[in-house]
Amino acid sequence: MRDVAIVGAGMIPFGELFDQGIKDMVSRAFGATLGSVDKGMRADEIEAAWFSEVQSVDGFPAGLLADACGLTDIPVTRVENACATGNDAIRNALYAVGGGYVDVALVLGADKVRDTASSATFWDWMSTNRDSAWDLPLGLISPASFALHVARYMHEFGATREHLARVAVKNHRNGARNPYAHLRFEVTMEQVLAAPMVVEPFGLLDCVPQSDGAAAVIIAGKDVVDRYTDRPVWVRGVGTGMDRVMHAHKADLSYFAATRKAAQRAFGMAGVGPGDIDVAEVHDCFSGVEMMTYEDLGFCDRGEAPRLLEKEETSIGGRIPVNPSGGLKSKGHPPGATGLAQCTELFEQLRGEAVNQVDGARWALAHNVGGPTAVSAVTILEGPRG
Amino acid sequence: MRDVAIVGAGMIPFGELFDQGIKDMVSRAFGATLGSVDKGMRADEIEAAWFSEVQSVDGFPAGLLADACGLTDIPVTRVENACATGNDAIRNALYAVGGGYVDVALVLGADKVRDTASSATFWDWMSTNRDSAWDLPLGLISPASFALHVARYMHEFGATREHLARVAVKNHRNGARNPYAHLRFEVTMEQVLAAPMVVEPFGLLDCVPQSDGAAAVIIAGKDVVDRYTDRPVWVRGVGTGMDRVMHAHKADLSYFAATRKAAQRAFGMAGVGPGDIDVAEVHDCFSGVEMMTYEDLGFCDRGEAPRLLEKEETSIGGRIPVNPSGGLKSKGHPPGATGLAQCTELFEQLRGEAVNQVDGARWALAHNVGGPTAVSAVTILEGPRG
Numbered sequence: 001m002r003d004v005a006i007v008g009a010g011m012i013p014f015g016e017l018f019d020q021g022i023k024d025m026v027s028r029a030f031g032a033t034l035g036s037v038d039k040g041m042r043a044d045e046i047e048a049a050w051f052s053e054v055q056s057v058d059g060f061p062a063g064l065l066a067d068a069c070g071l072t073d074i075p076v077t078r079v080e081n082a083c084a085t086g087n088d089a090i091r092n093a094l095y096a097v098g099g100g101y102v103d104v105a106l107v108l109g110a111d112k113v114r115d116t117a118s119s120a121t122f123w124d125w126m127s128t129n130r131d132s133a134w135d136l137p138l139g140l141i142s143p144a145s146f147a148l149h150v151a152r153y154m155h156e157f158g159a160t161r162e163h164l165a166r167v168a169v170k171n172h173r174n175g176a177r178n179p180y181a182h183l184r185f186e187v188t189m190e191q192v193l194a195a196p197m198v199v200e201p202f203g204l205l206d207c208v209p210q211s212d213g214a215a216a217v218i219i220a221g222k223d224v225v226d227r228y229t230d231r232p233v234w235v236r237g238v239g240t241g242m243d244r245v246m247h248a249h250k251a252d253l254s255y256f257a258a259t260r261k262a263a264q265r266a267f268g269m270a271g272v273g274p275g276d277i278d279v280a281e282v283h284d285c286f287s288g289v290e291m292m293t294y295e296d297l298g299f300c301d302r303g304e305a306p307r308l309l310e311k312e313e314t315s316i317g318g319r320i321p322v323n324p325s326g327g328l329k330s331k332g333h334p335p336g337a338t339g340l341a342q343c344t345e346l347f348e349q350l351r352g353e354a355v356n357q358v359d360g361a362r363w364a365l366a367h368n369v370g371g372p373t374a375v376s377a378v379t380i381l382e383g384p385r386g
Numbered sequence: 387m388r389d390v391a392i393v394g395a396g397m398i399p400f401g402e403l404f405d406q407g408i409k410d411m412v413s414r415a416f417g418a419t420l421g422s423v424d425k426g427m428r429a430d431e432i433e434a435a436w437f438s439e440v441q442s443v444d445g446f447p448a449g450l451l452a453d454a455c456g457l458t459d460i461p462v463t464r465v466e467n468a469c470a471t472g473n474d475a476i477r478n479a480l481y482a483v484g485g486g487y488v489d490v491a492l493v494l495g496a497d498k499v500r501d502t503a504s505s506a507t508f509w510d511w512m513s514t515n516r517d518s519a520w521d522l523p524l525g526l527i528s529p530a531s532f533a534l535h536v537a538r539y540m541h542e543f544g545a546t547r548e549h550l551a552r553v554a555v556k557n558h559r560n561g562a563r564n565p566y567a568h569l570r571f572e573v574t575m576e577q578v579l580a581a582p583m584v585v586e587p588f589g590l591l592d593c594v595p596q597s598d599g600a601a602a603v604i605i606a607g608k609d610v611v612d613r614y615t616d617r618p619v620w621v622r623g624v625g626t627g628m629d630r631v632m633h634a635h636k637a638d639l640s641y642f643a644a645t646r647k648a649a650q651r652a653f654g655m656a657g658v659g660p661g662d663i664d665v666a667e668v669h670d671c672f673s674g675v676e677m678m679t680y681e682d683l684g685f686c687d688r689g690e691a692p693r694l695l696e697k698e699e700t701s702i703g704g705r706i707p708v709n710p711s712g713g714l715k716s717k718g719h720p721p722g723a724t725g726l727a728q729c730t731e732l733f734e735q736l737r738g739e740a741v742n743q744v745d746g747a748r749w750a751l752a753h754n755v756g757g758p759t760a761v762s763a764v765t766i767l768e769g770p771r772g
Contacts, residue, residue, distance in 0.1 A: 001486050056514045058513075059515075060514070060516055061514070061517050063629075063630075064631065067635075072760075075626035076761075077467055077477075079463055079464070084641055088461075089464055091461075094482075095482040096481040096485075100387050101484070128445070129446045130445065133445075239461070241461065242448070242461065242462055245453045261457070265461070371449055374446060374448075374458075
């Protein structure tokens, strides 16, 4: 196997994109990504593509990507792994490039959730993402499913709704400055705590918006990286982890087993540890999930996540800034695009080009957790200044 | 990269499996596959899994596989590429194993199309597999879409409905002897020609049944193959090819561009040509598709496919037997499982253990074409007697 680097990354602004079809979104993200390659790249230099799309309600996914980007002369595979799809698609593409089968690969993620062309409903879609005999009829769709975990964590470690609110306030502060973010406004602690309750302990401002969006990275094998850039961002580790699907089967709701497994694999492959990470994009689909994930990724000891927030150690300027892009919370969450947008932000961070730049960042981590909290994917990147 | 071999392959009988949930189907196919490994294999020797599932209407796909097979401690990725999903999933797993990232990988395919847990309808599903703005409203779902190609081929090359019927008669003859086949009966030329018309030129007996089913292969890197078998079946070539999604955009309906691209890549990687193939499992979703595919795979010259059928060269005992398992036509077509079931048949063929054995077969080819005829995947295998 050989080293693999990201040589280009780009995205479109996330939001309620009623004026764009998914083909428009996909081709615009592809254009932005090609345009980000320092020394330029023609579309026909790409040898294979992976499409990260979760919901897929408009056309044949792999074919849609090929058609919209003029890539019908290369193989395209759709990967779907719930909200961990983006980073898992990068893992699949990395195997092809690192294994030497392909020199240059596109990984593009997109989802359009605010309007769809078919009559499939939100509940139809949800039925494909959790146990449909037990958890779905119980109402254990995303907010409820994550709430069970966060409520248990709060009970065991004395975290409060104020701690959760600190995540929302921090991420909206970052996202308000990000021109690609869906919700470009700041929120105050008081607003978060006073927002209408969605499901205990999540108020409306603890929850991610539903967003349309697209983002992509182009990866290349070490032998050809020089053709495209002198400032590559190396993909040092990838890892995917699973957990039981039904909540009744999970051993302990106070952590995310899938995240722990994914992180262990990615750190093992990269040969670094949590203490080496300078900046991270973490799956804050609900505020408390980011808090708990600090521990599952090893950024702090068990039970210490609330303290990290109190000391603002995950804010820009802190010890380990998390979600400088605004995170899913403010930037938005089109499931298939989310992991790619995280890596686009980190590509810019590690090259010193980010809107909310973390000074001197060398190592970065992207993290997704999704489905019925049963899958996680982690990607570890090293910048050109390493 | 290193050589990769199939060390185990298995399936459950295809059919209308109203008595089994998809979790039952998946775990039974997994058990059959583990059980086929000559020297035995424990489930915990598998390091990663790929799930080939197209329709996904019952639970979170990757998690469902992990849960049903007790594989929550390894990464699982769902791949979806319409009816080419099975062989494309093998391609993705091969990259991981051939690249040295994983020693032993499971590729399991399943679909349950005869009953589903959600309220999603056939039309909702079809909307995710073809252009939903143009081709879907025109009624260009699978039978009509393939009929446009076959009708054009018949017009250009003088093929007749009798030629198509020869495919159905041949494949039912093989499938009638296959205990894993869905439609275990023979049909006569007269029956095929007299069957009710579905869409010109396909009568009912030119069409594949809708089937439930599951099948799997276990692949391993060369260094560890000896642990599991002395009779490995080597995966020598993989290739995926795309075409435009909308039929109005296809350059020529008288062949399948996706198949040609997939075959070219797979043959190029394997270093062999069509003349080397001793036995093939070809995507006969409709009788005429198998006929046309003879040419796209290079088994005969352009326009010669009807002659191949007249001379029975693709029957058992002929020059290049196609679909000794009965093909999709008789064995059945649960989309995600189809490619894996083809490779299960070829695994047995190349080891001399098939029900309808092709004498002395050394090289084999599996082929899928799917979605709006916009994707194809081809796998080329070499037997232990090579």
